[in-house]
Amino acid sequence: MGSRDVINVVLIDDHLLVRNGYRAMLDRRPEFAVVGEAGDGEAGLALIRKLEPDIAVLDLHMPRLTGVEVTERVRRSELKTRVVIVTVAGEAPFPRRLLEAGASGYLTKACPAEEFILALQQVADGRRYLAPSIAQQLAMESVDGGGGSPFDRLTTRELEIAIRLAQGDDAQTLSRFLSISDKTISTHKSNIFAKLDIDNVVALAHLANVHGVLHLGNALETANGTRRRRRQR
Template sequence: MISVALIDDHAMMRTGLRLILEKAGGFEIVGEAGDGEAGLALLKKLEPDVALLDLHMPCLTGIEVTERARKADLRTRIVIVTVAGDSPFPRRLLEAGAAGYVTKACSDDELLQGIRQVADGRRYLAASIAQQLAMEAVTGTGGSPFDALSKRELEVAIRFAQGDDALTTGRHLRISNKTISTHKANIFAKLDIDNVVALAHLAQLHGLLDPGSACETANGTQRKPRD
């Protein structure tokens, strides 16, 4: 029996995942959380075999939860769930330390395969993501523009794209406003953009944000990315 935690800010998504796992059998859902902070606390308390983790969440993003779980030396192996569309998948996400990456558009069979493979101690990349990365290697074409960012810049970029301001971003990442400003300037320069609206658009294209998530807060009220 593989113990699984579901961490996603959309209750409907968690319900769908739960139904898939319960129907398949061989899985035990040991807990759920609706934001990254609660999710990390859940992982520290229960240490399930596998955690299915949304990339974009309030409080802490999927990347941040993954890195903190790794630093805490938790036994849980994390599978990031991303929207990852037709645009190149950011290789930088692979450096976050997750054991697997699946897309929200993947089939039930692929999701189950990914969880089982990760629980068995191996890594798993969704077929669409693996094919995309392989094609980039064969053709020599450039990947995602987010590959130009450092790991920390990617974290800052995701937070700004989802609508967080500098103060909120600095608090969650535990870095100063001055450092945040430096990262923001570097992000804009590397991505060849000059505002956060353009950043949010790019982030959605490359699977870093759910469609429309840059305009939503955790409680469902509307907000816009801040320049």
């Protein structure tokens, strides 16, 4: 887009405080205009389709539709909107997969305001922007040959559920968060275990940690803690 054009932005994150922070940064810049906000992926996708902003800033984990699912649907709909994924610091599952889904930018929420603005400017100009830590992860995947993770066998929804299970969420929590039935969660969980050749959440957390799906040193401890709490009930 031309340098004199206003860059229209939609903010999609289930935390109002985060959206307010983005808006505060962008409101100070005359080249940006925040034209809409949404608190979940489904409402966010509807907003993108209605407004077709230049950029949509998406959280990775959101109720109803994840950031990856929204990104894929924007791409399939051939909308002009460019997607920038912003995720929790140190949590960057499969950046290559997210880029293949159609994301133009990938940042962590720990990034400084200057980097956030720079990323949106570059994406608006038709370029991609990756946070340095995520770019390094991509480079390491290339060095290691890539494609060796068993998590590549999972669908986008299965990957989302696998990550949240490994982080300690139970089926009831996932059902409420994703607005799908317990039975559907159970089916996804069975498919995940079958594809990964495991039979429990502790093994899932360990596998996720080993393959870099979770960049959290306490992933296994979280899963063990969840299991202990369930036994105590």
